Amino acid sequence: GQQVMQIPQYQHVQEGEDFTTYCNSSTTLSNIQWYKQRPGGHPVFLIQLVKSGEVKKQKRLTFQFGEAKKNSSLHITATQTTDVGTYFCAGSEYSGGGADGLTFGKGTHLIIQP
Amino acid sequence: GAVVSQHPSWVICKSGTSVKIECRSLDFQATTMFWYRQFPKQSLMLMATSNEGSKATYEQGVEKDKFLINHASLTLSTLTVTSAHPEDSSFYICSAPGTAYEQYFGPGTRLTVT
Numbered sequence: 001g002q003q004v005m006q007i008p009q010y011q012h013v014q015e016g017e018d019f020t021t022y023c024n025s026s027t028t029l030s031n032i033q034w035y036k037q038r039p040g041g042h043p044v045f046l047i048q049l050v051k052s053g054e055v056k057k058q059k060r061l062t063f064q065f066g067e068a069k070k071n072s073s074l075h076i077t078a079t080q081t082t083d084v085g086t087y088f089c090a091g092s093e094y095s096g097g098g099a100d101g102l103t104f105g106k107g108t109h110l111i112i113q114p
Numbered sequence: 115g116a117v118v119s120q121h122p123s124w125v126i127c128k129s130g131t132s133v134k135i136e137c138r139s140l141d142f143q144a145t146t147m148f149w150y151r152q153f154p155k156q157s158l159m160l161m162a163t164s165n166e167g168s169k170a171t172y173e174q175g176v177e178k179d180k181f182l183i184n185h186a187s188l189t190l191s192t193l194t195v196t197s198a199h200p201e202d203s204s205f206y207i208c209s210a211p212g213t214a215y216e217q218y219f220g221p222g223t224r225l226t227v228t
Contacts, residue, residue: 001174033216042207042219043158088157101148101160102217
């Protein structure tokens with residue numbers, strides 16, 4: 001079945017440093033989504049990438065979808081303490097016109113030292 | 115924005131009993147909802163897809179007779195953990211898809227089986 005790998009598992013950064021998490025799927029994806037989960041909370045949708053090579057930005061966050069639609073990355077510039085949490089990528093293979101359950105990566109736990 | 119609620123937020127039950135968890139879409143209708151399971155500091159694992167008016171579809175390895183899913187209306191799906199055992203203790207999260215197939219997660223239900 002589909003597998004989604006995500007690295008690193010943990011990332012410690014000093015406040016103000018950049019952060020990147022990488023996601024790789026064993027199969028071609030129809031779309032990839034990114035979620036953030038704060039400690040004790042539930043995943044919150046950040047963004048969805050659909051097109052090959054797509055790049056989207058949200059303030060200090062930059063999301064990329066690979067040309068082969070099998071990998072993706074999330075980059076945060078100049079991290080702040082509010083960025084603390086676990087970032088998950090989640091992929092969907094099927095684009096049959098309906099919503100599909102997602103296959104989640106293991107997540108990257110971002111820890112920021114002030 | 116789309117809001118999904120879950121009830122209860124936490125529950126403790128004795129081994130051998132059954133527990134029902136409700137998932138509601140508060141401000142939108144959802145013909146499909148998803149049930150995930152998350153162990154501490156781990157990723158979300160898709161358990162099943164709940165379909166309004168029809169049977170749920172379960173992921174490989176998930177026992178349909180143990181995890182009963184009922185999608186009785188366009189805003190309510192329920193997950194019943196039958197004959198719960200300590201190994202069923204986990205964080206159960208539901209989600210409902212938005213118009214672009216992004217998923218809106220409920221706050222989760224923490225189940226502890228003693």
